């Protein structure tokens with residue numbers, strides 16, 4: 001995204017203390033190693049944490065205070081705040097145009113596990129929106145996963161993820177989410193998955209609508225939209241299933257195929273109009 005004018009940052013982002021000061025540094029390092037090892041090697045993190053606890057008896061070296069300026073995640077946090085502010089500008093204008101008023105959602109950045117009104121958020125679940133507390137939960141490590149595992153890095157790819165979750169917040173405010181939940185409660189598993197795909201594709205379309213408004217305000221760099229499309233394709237159910245289980249089971253789709261996700265993101269981006277995002281009445 002373009003950084004020519006100093007962008008506004010959103011005040012609605014909360015970040016937990018990066019490193020709880022009470023934790024001894026050995027344990028912090030061990031937790032990180034444990035998580036990395038469990039992710040890449042499939043080792044139960046408790047095994048390594050057990051090792052860390054046994055290291056606790058060792059005398060502690062002096063602890064360095066945390067310097068926020070040198071925090072490698074600080075740049076990411078500031079980027080998230082800017083993207084959120086841009087989505088606020090877009091949706092406030094669109095709601096106003098339609099005679100309504102946009103409620104700004106909160107965004108919670110977390111690591112590993114966090115309590116939410118929708119149960120506990122875990123990094124493995126990826127970013128999500130909780131309609132109960134109108135908050136977006138985003139694990140910063142997901143962005144690394146996107147870049148490494150899905151080969152979909154870049155600032156616009158990250159912005160697309162946030163804009164998609166904002167799309168769910170828009171659905172919540174418009175009553176779409178409630179209608180979805182009522183219908184899904186009466187449906188069987190297969191129908192529920194099909195409905196979920198429509199809901200997700202609409203969030204992709206809304207992300208495209210946001211992209212259009214960012215483009216209109218000259219906030220995009222060349223290649224940004226391609227980056228968003230690559231990200232939408234990388235998180236398609238078929239792409240993920242192929243990667244994780246080697247084959248595709250369409251009835252188990254809950255988010256849509258790569259082709260569908262890209263197509264609906266493009267639909268929103270081309271029209272710039274949320275009314276073009278009626279994925280529930282479209283053929284696919």
Ligand SMILES: [Zn+2]
Nearest residue numbers: 164168200203
């Ligand atoms: Zn979603």
